[in-house]
């Protein structure tokens with residue numbers, strides 16, 4: 039990323055519930071990144087247990103900033119390298135010290151997010167998302183089977199009723215063959231879309247082709263399975279060589295790209311390749327609200343704004359992105375209700391769904407909660423060093439607010 043400058047941005051009033059009247063006394067000169075000392079002195083590191091294991095995580099660590107423009111967050115997953123994590127820092131600095139684009143709406147509908155839990159646990163998870171009429175269900179979890187996925191999706195359909203929209207997210211866990219088979223099987227649940235069913239853009243292209251025509255692009259033999267995939271041993275996964283032709287030209291189920299946007303060198307490649315019907319966009323990995331907006335506008339595909347399992351500080355960044363999107367590009371409920379999956383939060387009035395929606399706001403950080411969830415001194419030091427290294431990466435890229 040050469041720059042996170044957005045000359046189009048106009049100053050926006052800080053929403054009422056921010057620690058507001060805080061003048062941007064420490065705000066940097068327009069465009070310049072805030073000094074590292076100011077960034078570190080605004081930082082608090084928290085470690086918040088999840089209610090249920092989610093993408094292998096049982097404790098969510100995050101840095102939250104008590105920044106001049108309001109709370110902000112830096113929470114790349116620990117395994118990400120500095121080059122990738124630097125974009126998350128750009129986003130945090132942009133939201134905490136820069137100007138956010140003006141919101142076009144006051145509330146955002148959100149989906150319930152259902153981790154890869156046993157079917158019996160589904161109702162308990164959904165109860166944390168009151169009023170949500172869309173659910174996103176994790177599937178293709180390592181060590182589980184398609185039968186587990188079907189049982190989980192069925193439990194969601196039974197709990198939410200026929201009118202609910204159900205999406206699935208495979209996090210790239212399937213080969214093309216596995217995905218084609220799984221999506222045909224899951225089509226009885228009338229899915230809204232399937233998020234990142236396979237890892238690569240060519241795989242997504244092939245899958246979309248197959249879901250549209252019922253045939254393989256090369257009309258050849260079944261491809262090999264993902265070598266390390268435990269699910270690969272499941273009988274019947276290759277029984278799809280003659281995938282039944284779908285009627286007409288629309289795919290059996292829409293394909294959404296997530297990792298192919300947020301982890302790609304070129305976040306627009308997936309749209310250019312015609313590999314997805316819609317995009318899932320996240321403000322932190324894409325370098326901030328302004329940059330994500332530009333990517334969405336260039337891609338020209340409908341989007342769902344989603345969380346990175348952030349605290350309310352990071353969720354407010356995602357909300358601001360969702361609130362700034364042109365209406366025709368917003369593809370339904372956003373994946374921003376995930377504070378409900380955490381055991382606690384950094385705000386006394388957290389951004390959890392009410393009547394299936396979140397109000398667009400930046401809740402203040404609560405000092406008592408920051409103390410309660412403070413990370414250990416070792417983890418605190420690790421995150422502070424990470425911030426300094428990522429900040430150096432941004433300097434080397436010539437990044438600006």
Ligand SMILES: O=C(O)CCC(=O)C1=CC=C[C@@H](O)[C@@H]1C(=O)O
Pocket residue numbers: 093149150151174207209296344345346347372373374376
């Ligand atoms: O989109 C949602 O409903 C919630 C957010 C979500 O699913 C994710 C958050 C954080 C990490 C990701 O593995 C995961 C995703 O893949 O979309």
Ligand SMILES: [Mg+2]
Pocket residue numbers: 207209233234296297318
């Ligand atoms: Mg996803």
